[in-house]
Amino acid sequence: MILKGSERGGAIQMARHLENTLDNEIVTVHQIRGFVSDTVAGALSEAYAISQGTKCRNFIFSLSLSPPETEKVPVGIFEKAVSDIENKLGLAGQPCVIVFHEKEGRRHAHCVWSRIDGNAMKAINISHYKLKLRDISRELYLEHNWQMPQGLMNSEERDPLNYSYEEYQQAKRAKANPKIIKQTFQDCWAVSDNVITFGNALEERGYYLARGDRRGFVAVDWRGEVYAISKWVGVRTKEVQVRLGDPNKLNSIDKTNRKLATKFTAKLRQYAEQEVSRHNDDATAIVKRRQSLTAFHKQKRYELETLQEERRIAETKQRVSKLPKGLKALWFRLTGKYAKIKSQIEKEERNSATRSSNDIQKLIEQQLAERRILQHEIKRERQRHTLAFKKLNRDIGKALNATPDEQEPFNNRENTRNQAHRSARRRTLDYS
Known part of the structure; x- marks a missing residue:
């Protein structure tokens, strides 16, 4: 079970994230403990109100618990993991909220604690929590005999294509796969040794080097999206400067976009918009299927x-x-029979609660399996989507660097490609 935690503020933003039904298909509030309010937003607002009596800004500790995708993980395992974590981090007894999210056939949990000790009116110091969470995560994989990720066994073997939430959001805006974008930048970086070769490699793939407002070196795509080189390549800013030199020699972002706009002919823009529109249209059917399946599961x-x-x-x-x-x-x-009957009733109540919990867990596992079948189709379409957009970026990159005469064959083949695509079987893509 992958554990990611952080100290943070922003009660309202955190509540919105926990209750987000746009990016998550099913949201279940599992537990609200130690708060007067019985809603997520109300509970976190209480945590913020209490923190105003202290100087603490990061007054909550947020944790996500993500088990392996294909494993069946009962609620009890999540609850035990949360208990072990709060004991190790010194958060035992603190008010907390636990919420389950289901998305793409996977189920994970979020737990948010108030860091403020109400009696002492000061924040609880959580030292070295990343190392502690890593140790607990390893123990969970070993305890339940799950396949441990290489990056968890050895931090030096982490996937270089892993991306942050910010990178995911940026790729989502560009309607692209964040891993493919990262792979593109890393490939260009690997085959270049100076600013010229790196810039040429990027241009072949539809990206253009520019001088950023804050980050030094950035790249701009034909949509106008800006990518920080150090972030997407995965190297330090100083290493980028050593290889590429002075960013002031490059055009600014605005000037680069204006330059691209002059090359972006009406025909070329129409071609790009048609490619994007085609995939957006293809997404409608499977999104409807996903929504229909989600509604059926909720019912x-x-x-x-x-x-x-x-x-x-x-x-x-x-x-x-x-x-x-x-x-x-x-x-x-007087005879003691009352206590025996009462004890038997309590036992029956526990058995009934266990039976109900098992029935719900069985239904959830069945529904997750059904959702994963649909997800396999989505993944296949994502691969098609990825290949199509990689080719689109390359085509646009070549066209933007071509002379007007050289662009003509590119423009003429557009209708042929459109006709071929319309005759092919179209499916859907979704990165939401």
Whole structure:
């Protein structure tokens, strides 16, 4: 189970993230503990209000718990992991919120604690939490016999194509795969040794070097999206400067965009827009299928929870009827039979709660399996999408660097490509 934690502020932003039903298909509030409010937004607002009595700005500790994609992980494993983590980090007994997110056939959890000790009115110091979380993560993989990622076994073997949330959002705006963008920049970096060769390699793939406002060297694509070189290549800013030299020798972002605009003919722009529009249109069908499946799953869970609640009420009434009343109750108390009946009732209640929990878990696992089948189709389309956009970037890169006469064959083949595509079977892509 991959564990990622951070100290942070921003109660409202955190609540929005936890309750985000746009990027997450199913959101389940599992537990709100130690707060007066029974809503996520209200609980985190309480944490913020209490923090105002201190000088602490990062008043909450946020943790995500992501198990392996194909493993069946009951709620109890998440709960035990949360308990072990808060004990090791010194957060035991602190108010917290636990929320489950389901997306793309995967289920993960978020746990947010208040760092403010209400009695001492000061923030709890959480030292070396990244190392502690790494150790707990390894223990979880070993305990449950899960396949441990190479990067977790040895930090030097981490996937160089891993991307941050900010990089994911930027790739999402560009309607591209963040790993492919990162691979493109790293490939260009690997085959170049100066600013000229690096710039040429990028231009062949539809990216153009420019001088950034803050980051020094950046690249601009034909959409106008700006990419920080050091971030996407995965090297330090100083290393970029050593290889590429002085960024002031390059055009600014605005000037680069204006230069691209002059080369971006109406025909070329139409071609690019058609390619983008084509994939957007293709996405509609599978998005509808995903939404329909999500709605069906939510309905089934609601029906099961309703049925369980009705059964719980009926069984509770039945169990209560077993308790004697009046003088008989007094006699049973004197003889000890009342305690035995009460103990049996409590045992039945626990068994009933366990049965209900197991039924919900079984339904969730079944639905996740169904969602993963659909996700396999989405992944296949993402691959097609990736190849198509890599070719689009290369085509546009070549066209922008070509003379007007050299662009003519490119413009003429557009109709042929459109006709071929319309005759092919079209599926959907989605990076949301």
